[in-house]
Amino acid sequence: MEPLRPILFHPHIPSIEYIEQTLLPDVYEVRTASTVQDLADAIKRLGIRGAPALGCAGACGVALSALLSRDDSLPEFLSGVRSDVNLLRNTRPTAVNLFYGIDQVLSAIESSKSIEEAKSHAVNAAHEVIEADRRTCHAIGKTGLSIVPEGARILTHCNAGALACAEWGTALGVIRSAHESGRNISVYSCETRPLLQGARLTTWELLRDGIDVTLITDSMAAVLMRKGKIDLVVVGADRIVSDAVFNKIGTYMHAVCAKAHNIPFYIAAPLSTFDEESREDLVIVEERNPEEVRRVRNCITGPSTVPVWNPAFDATPSDLISGIITEYGIFSLPRDLETICQLKMGNKVVV
Template sequence: MQPSDTPLRPVTFHPEIPAIRYIVQTRLPEEYRVDSIATVNSLVDAIKCLDIRGAPALGVAGAYGVALATLTSTTSDPEIFQQEVSAAADLLRSTRPTAVNLFYGINRVLTVVKQEKTITSARDRAVSEAENVADEDSRTCHAIGEHGRKVLPLSCRILTHCNAGALACSEWGTALGVIRSAVQAGTLVQVYACETRPLLQGARLTAWELAQDGIDVTVITDSMAASLMRKGMIDLVVVGADRITGDAVFNKIGTYMHAICAHAHEIPFYVAAPFSTFDEESVEADIIVEERSRDEIAYFGGRRTIPDTVNVYNPAFDATPVSLVTGIITEHGIFTLPDDLAEIRAIRKRSLQQDHDISL
């Protein structure tokens, strides 16, 4: 069991070994287990099977993965070294095509590696930049929490979907970071966590996290949400995001359904996500939505629930039109799309310039 007085950090890096340690999220809530991996291939496997998951956490894991590739390369040839690290980055990118944070973390570290002439300096820069990605995500989540808590009534019932908590970030969380910050500030919060079929991230992960913190949480099936809204049992919805384009929010499958229901019942629908989740130059039609294994739906609790001859459609994410989103809670404040698209682009441009200046 995770010690209650220790920050919940799903992915940590230990360059002196070198290794990445991570909470095995597929084992929760039955078992709190931390495993260690020493190769990029093992990290790829952990990401693909969702032992490591959640958009910001994937960004951190991707950054750590590139740093690990620099430390585990055995070549003494700088050119071959750069080729090996770039190949590792490509392999990591292939694991989850929809979550933009993964690409952000990978590219941040790969960029500084390519700037270095020696293997030693490249390794030092990679480790430093990977830790910067993790530290920045932690600060970002706390800032999201501070901005988001201000839109919550002093007493409220919040619906959330999937897991956008500490397990999905470096720590604290985005949607759950808003809830944690509100509770810390004295807000009386009751959370309804949708179980989130087919892999139950809401039931297994969100409920576990909030229970660890002593926050009031009730798990419901995904199909119960509309009924609770109609009964006046939900005051607002707060979810995370894996990618935000100029016209849509991509999040765990089922999010769109909750957005429609919230709109029909005049309930605020908020998305909590870092600026690194924005892909404001793209539109919904540009994005590849990851499709996952048939077995995730065809089996439940180890038992087959669908006849072998029946087809299954299993997209990991859906797209919610921005017209259904009340506000996007970020570390820079709360924005709406498409109205604030120009401001979002301007902030992104300044951030990219600052990153460039720091790297020089």
């Protein structure tokens, strides 16, 4: 089966094609962003979502801005691109990969000596962000094989699959790699309220690949753990700081339950998700529209006047995490913080 590639950049048009994830699993639809505003709108409504995918989208968005520019002078060209960069930066405040992708292409543009050179460099840099994410996700999957025993029953939360990346996935990349290696694994996918990414997206991906998956509500995970039906938990990440991991709301609850039942709890994420110089109390957690909780796909679930608290993410302290599976090995925080910093600076030695 053809691999899922949720974001495709077409510089010759120019445009960005993406799978509209708010419609899945009912409808598989590929949409086109022809302007940076189109892309920003898609990111805000979660048509494009998932930390690595946001990095790819951000990179493509900056390149799209450069290609669409009709400015004749380099200063005006750069001013227009930077304005679009600010638009993209303000779409989602928590996922650090978005800023990483944006900065990779912006840096390539700002180092150019002409508009023509800047456009060429932008296209090359955007394509490299996408290709690097594809390579990275496959490497994460290979790294993660060491923690997946034969017959493992794996719990995952939200969607850290191909739809959240350029291809393959992070947490689901580990699961896909284990399945591809012939290990007889099975998966429990938490539905992930309030937007049901686990129910709508993760189960859709795994069924598509022929991987054994069972859907559960978020509140059922602890019971399965107590009954001895979960062997390990693998989830993705939207930002990893020096003392915690930010991921979809509900992740912390699963980590606490896993610790109480002596079940390994792993994060799968690329090095680009690390914001190692920051810490939990400095991160802005996105709060989303209350209607996401008062309704489920247009069905009313609560009174229209009831107050709602709707954070998109929570933080899991590092002491609840068994390891962080990356393309360069499995790390622990804060023990391996110096090694992670060295890897990010370019001393990329496999450990």
